[in-house]
Amino acid sequence: MNMNINMDTPERNQINTTLSKFEDSPVFNYINNLSPIKPVKSAHITQTFNSLSFSSPPSVFASPHVTSLKESRFLRRHNQPEESKAKDSYEDVNKLYSNDGAIEEPTLSRHNSRELDESAEQLISVGDVSIELSNEETKFTDELPQSLQYNCGSPGYDPTLCGDEDNTLLELSGEAVSDDAYPQGGCVTDSVEAELHFQGTSQIDRKGESSDCDWDGLIPNSANMLIEAEAFKGMMQKSSGSPIRLSDFVPLLQQCTRNDDQKIYMVDSVASSSQHEIENHCSELVAATDTDHTQDNLANGSSMTGNSNEKMDNELVSVTHRGIRRRCLDFEMASVRRKIADDNSNTNSSTQQSETMNAANENQLLPAKRNANSQRCILPGIGLHLNALASVKDHKGKEIENLTSGRQLSLTSSTSLLLSACQEHQHLSVVSVSISSERELVPSDNGVQPTEDCPQPIAYMATEDFNQNSPKKKRRKSEPVGEIEGCKRCNCKKSKCLKLYCECFAAGVYCIEPCSCQECFNKPIHEDTVLQTRKQIESRNPLAFAPKVIRSADSVPETGIDPNKTPASARHKRGCNCKKSNCLKKYCECYQGGVGCSISCRCEGCKNAFGRKDGSASIGIEGETEEETETSDKGAEEKAIQKTEIQNIEDHPDSAGVSTPLRLSRSLLPMPFSSKGKPPRSFVTTLTGSGYLTSQKLAKPNSLWSQSKTFQTVPDDEMPEILRGGDSSPIACIKTSSPNGKRISSPNCEMGSSPSRRGGRKLILQSIPSFPSLTHHP
DNA sequence: GAGTTTGAAACT
């Protein structure tokens, strides 16, 4: 047994034990019956398995690619037979997959029957493990090497998945995607993974239809696909010439399922990614064991799996959601990877640990996703915040158990998350979306119609951090507020989107198609660069990506943090430096963030409607305060603005009604944003009730990203009150907003914020029964 | 849409 290769970790032992168990498992028996593969090979399998999945030299993990590596595990698996070196060089693998997120052609073409068989063996072992996991349920789950678990989920997190390549997906899905996807990405958890799984498949399906299995072309589209593609690649290639449909795989899946429905089911509920793997494995297994059948299936797939197709189609919709997530995911991944790398560097590459971390990260990143309830409850989808990490990790085991308990549970939790996340947005539709995704295998019909229920804003929310009003909306603002709001876009020309000048980068999201940037490096394919740059920037200023606007507790306006400074409950982290804008335009970050200027501001002639550093808060009703204190040079312009603001408020009664002092003031105060009726980037949160909750957003990638570091490393002085433990305010909230300071809100905010705080609507939503009512459509 | 203004970010 070569299990030892790198496995001095406890995992190895577990694996060995597990492997031995496999032979007894029904699946194993089934396999034996079906395939020529002999148990004897288990040793070999083990070796491969270990090397592939579990062994990971610390050095390797040091790199952010770790995740990628893991994700690509399956891929490598295939390669291994032919490339013995592959296993030895993770870095190479990383480069291979993480750089482009695309599989290299040679790899693709490599598959043949023999490979399938060999890989099948490996797969079998893996699949068994997974299955075993299911069987053993929680017990095994805990024992199962984290890596495995994580890996299972990893595919969904593949950064490349979210990359630009996803554009294709988006295009395919059309608007539905944008609408639906975002919400999910931000809110949904369980479904996300599952969906991710299908994303690749979906793409395959679609592409296959149009282009007869152009795998090379397909792969680049998403890392997701890579994994799955790899799994099926061999089969697909055999059937080259004939369009490949997702449905083609259904038979395989069905077989697997048949084998052990419950197992699969559980896996599904637990971690879609796991499920994916299992499915993949099963598929491969079947294919390997019975290639002929597989071929037949593939050939006849469409006819055979009509129902399946429907399901798949339905899923496609959900899949598209994921596409939207891409940006968030990317960064999430980045953070995850980063975290992993850090962990690895610190720990002696204890795979388990790293895996755990990953899992934790994942949880954070995708709160709603796999973490079952408890966690979700703890971390309402919205906030993936740093603080949450610890708890998440701790709960990981439990979560898994909970997850195993059943899909319904997962769904419910997801729903809850969604609800919480979306409540503010008032988009229940989101829930339905997520739900649909969860039902992946279930032919759901309704699928997602988030669009209707959830206006675009939601969609963007997810991506953008849920900050429906992402900073980016700003510009393209001419568009109706709801339409493109959350979508960040930049217009960078020289910064390559690798500087804080770039809003996307600053917000911790990858640039996407709508961006008009040039020479953009802020894309998944340049993940390394992005991460490095981020690191650099963070090293210079740990809070660089932290929210710029810090919000004190709602209830603590006066007492709060800077009672004297800012009437409003929030203030800008560093203060502004305005000279000519009088802090009355969005040039002013304070103003843009909807907060008053504070002592830390160095502005001249401050007339910030939200409050001035001199303590004169103008936040009053239009005309009242401002005009009073000011010299009234603003005149008509301001009034106009105020009017607009007011209007905005009216539009968002919820927000207006918010209990937060800040909000209150705002409600009275005309919103600065004006002009286009769009709130300032970070502001949105406050304005719209949604922003509030969501602001934490599920996790701004960036927030996630820097989270650990930022919060941990940030000097006290820089640390917002919030972070410090809220000297003055029980609930300090980072105001949302982007790293620019515009988006993220502190977890506390969300968490701490009581329902009441969120506004009536939110309460209502919460009370809504979880999933069924929302999702099920007749 | 082009050009200007502005202030943050980056650089020195």
Added chain:
DNA sequence: CAGTTTCAAACTC
């Protein structure tokens, strides 16, 4: 830390 430059958003026309 201050001054300068660079940059892209915000704004104006």
